[in-house]
Amino acid sequence: MSARAGRSGLGRAVAFSLEPQDDPLFGLRLALSAPARDRWIVLTYRGDPVAAPLRPLLRLVRDDGRRETFVLPGPILGAARWLGYLPPDCAGIELGLDPRSGFVLERVGLRSQASLFAECMRRRPLRAADAAFNLVRRDERRFRDILRGSGGVTPVRHYATWSASRVRT
Numbered sequence: 001m002s003a004r005a006g007r008s009g010l011g012r013a014v015a016f017s018l019e020p021q022d023d024p025l026f027g028l029r030l031a032l033s034a035p036a037r038d039r040w041i042v043l044t045y046r047g048d049p050v051a052a053p054l055r056p057l058l059r060l061v062r063d064d065g066r067r068e069t070f071v072l073p074g075p076i077l078g079a080a081r082w083l084g085y086l087p088p089d090c091a092g093i094e095l096g097l098d099p100r101s102g103f104v105l106e107r108v109g110l111r112s113q114a115s116l117f118a119e120c121m122r123r124r125p126l127r128a129a130d131a132a133f134n135l136v137r138r139d140e141r142r143f144r145d146i147l148r149g150s151g152g153v154t155p156v157r158h159y160a161t162w163s164a165s166r167v168r169t
Contacts, residue, residue, distance in 0.1 A: 009083070009119060009151055011042045011109025018095070018105060026059050026094035032108060038088040040116055040151075042109040045082075046168045047075035048102035056103055057096035058082070063089040078168030079106070083152035085144050113147070120150035 015033035045056065056072040073080040086093070097103045121128040131146040154162040 009042065009111075010044065010081075010107065011040065011111035011115070013107060013109050016105070016108045021094070023094065026057070026096040028095040028097065030093040030095060030105075030108070032093075032110075034110060036086050036093075036110055037090050038113075039086050040111040040113065040147075041084055041086050041093075042107075042111060043072070043082045043084075043105065044079065044107040044109075045072075045075065045103060045105045046079040047104070048100075049076055049078045049168075052100070054098040054101040056101070058084070059094040059096065060086065060090055061092040061094060062087070063091045075103075075166070075168075077163055077166040079166040081152075081166075083111075083148055085148070111151075116147045116151045120147055124150045 014036075017031045018028045019031050020027060021029045043058075047054070047056075055074045058070045058072055060068045060070075062068075070082075070084060072082045095103075095105075117128065117131065120131060127146055127150050131143050131150075134140075134142040134146065
């Protein structure tokens with residue numbers, strides 16, 4: 001991975017496959033070549049921006065069978081990215097896709113909590129202090145929400161770069 005890729009927040013690229021499974025809504029299982037529990041995942045995907053807005057769904061399956069569902073950003077310029085936390089008891093990642101969306105998973109990256117915290121320190125130092133405070137308080141949910149907000153959100157002044165990285169032809 002180049003230094004530029006590391007700075008852009010995409011994480012360390014990992015090999016992946018999409019395996020079909022017998023579920024009417026979540027018909028694909030995302031299989032990664034590297035352990036991903038207790039890590040952050042960055043999905044980069046593309047879809048047909050002209051089709052009806054069909055946003056992908058992601059479901060995390062826990063060891064005890066619990067499921068959490070997330071609505072992913074729509075690829076309005078042709079591509080989108082999603083940053084999410086994979087808990088220590090994450091047993092599987094499933095995707096719910098509409099075939100009309102033209103969804104193609106381009107890249108999967110994994111990030112450590114330390115790398116995301118370092119990015120937060122660089123981009124939003126006051127938010128990093130808030131994150132550290134919540135980590136000391138053992139409020140992991142707020143800690144992760146602050147990291148996600150700092151690492152997964154682009155300020156408006158960087159819109160041109162943000163949009164250029166998502167345009168697909």
